[in-house]
Amino acid sequence: MIQSIAILCNDSSVQTAAELLAAKLQVPLVLAQSPAVITDYDFVILLDDAGVALQQTGRKAPGPIRAEFTEGAVDHRRKFGGGKGQMIAKAVGIKAGCYPHVLDATAGLGKDSFVLASLGCKVTLLERSPIVQAILSDGLARAVDFARAQDPELFSLLQQMVLVAQDSSEYLVQLDHAAFPDVIYLDPMFPERQKSADVKKDMAAFHSIVGKDEDADSLLPLALAHVNYRVVVKRPRKAPFLNNQTPSYQLEGKSSRYDIYTIKKMPDQLNNT
Numbered sequence: 201m202i203q204s205i206a207i208l209c210n211d212s213s214v215q216t217a218a219e220l221l222a223a224k225l226q227v228p229l230v231l232a233q234s235p236a237v238i239t240d241y242d243f244v245i246l247l248d249d250a251g252v253a254l255q256q257t258g259r260k261a262p263g264p265i266r267a268e269f270t271e272g273a274v275d276h277r278r279k280f281g282g283g284k285g286q287m288i289a290k291a292v293g294i295k296a297g298c299y300p301h302v303l304d305a306t307a308g309l310g311k312d313s314f315v316l317a318s319l320g321c322k323v324t325l326l327e328r329s330p331i332v333q334a335i336l337s338d339g340l341a342r343a344v345d346f347a348r349a350q351d352p353e354l355f356s357l358l359q360q361m362v363l364v365a366q367d368s369s370e371y372l373v374q375l376d377h378a379a380f381p382d383v384i385y386l387d388p389m390f391p392e393r394q395k396s397a398d399v400k401k402d403m404a405a406f407h408s409i410v411g412k413d414e415d416a417d418s419l420l421p422l423a424l425a426h427v428n429y430r431v432v433v434k435r436p437r438k439a440p441f442l443n444n445q446t447p448s449y450q451l452e453g454k455s456s457r458y459d460i461y462t463i464k465k466m467p468d469q470l471n472n473t
């Protein structure tokens with residue numbers, strides 16, 4: 201779990217935002233330093249002209265982690281990815297005319313949600329970690345600014361993504377039947393992932409601050425009780441079932457798999473946008 205962390209502000213134009221975030225997270229604020237020379241904290245949340253990032257400190261630390269939607273892997277996947285043929289699309293039940301409202305109950309840095317929104321779904325993103333919330337909402341806000349000026353298609357896609365800063369269990373228990381999502385998507389941290397060689401070095405910091413999501417099993421029965429059509433669980437390929445519960449069926453990829461728990465058949469036509 202998280203060791204020691206501070207807010208690092210390296211741009212006076214965002215100092216007020218940095219002060220507010222430090223107060224909200226109740227962590228110290230450090231001004232104008234290179235993360236490479238900081239020794240008092242293991243991590244900093246860096247605010248500068250590029251946005252909000254999680255950064256490990258020290259000379260050999262990997263680069264900052266941001267939620268990035270306008271460049272890099274997720275942007276490339278939106279433009280050149282496999283569309284509705286992707287495993288995640290099949291798992292969620294997306295097909296021509298059928299675009300379910302997905303509640304991503306473990307939003308993280310929003311990559312899977314962004315893929316689902318780019319495939320035509322309305323997505324509600326739930327994230328409980330205040331640090332991850334700060335990074336994700338910054339990434340979404342920067343993407344909206346960019347898209348408003350330069351990319352109308354991306355802009356309308358981003359309008360389909362709504363971030364709710366709340367624990368999913370708390371959110372789900374108070375959900376009225378009329379507001380049930382069509383699909384609930386779960387991708388909790390898997391404990392063994394942290395030891396795995398698959399964990400990219402640059403994501404190690406993310407794993408350190410989020411921890412192991414030890415309560416993940418309890419999300420499955422709650423999700424099954426508050427959804428219209430199905431719950432989709434993303435797991436490492438060899439991992440046991442969430443909550444030891446056998447799914448209706450599975451889709452298996454190279455390193456991960458989707459366990460699909462069906463409540464009832466998805467209709468041929470579904471559009472929430």
Ligand SMILES: C[S@@+](CC[C@H](N)C(=O)[O-])C[C@H]1O[C@@H](n2cnc3c(N)ncnc32)[C@H](O)[C@@H]1O
Pocket residue numbers: 305306307308309310311312313326327328329332366367368369387388389390410413419
């Ligand atoms: C493995 S990450 C998800 C990665 C995400 N699928 C993506 O594509 O970026 C798991 C995230 O779920 C969040 N999380 C776990 N349990 C949660 C809960 N009960 N409510 C809200 N967020 C939760 C964690 O804080 C963490 O950020």
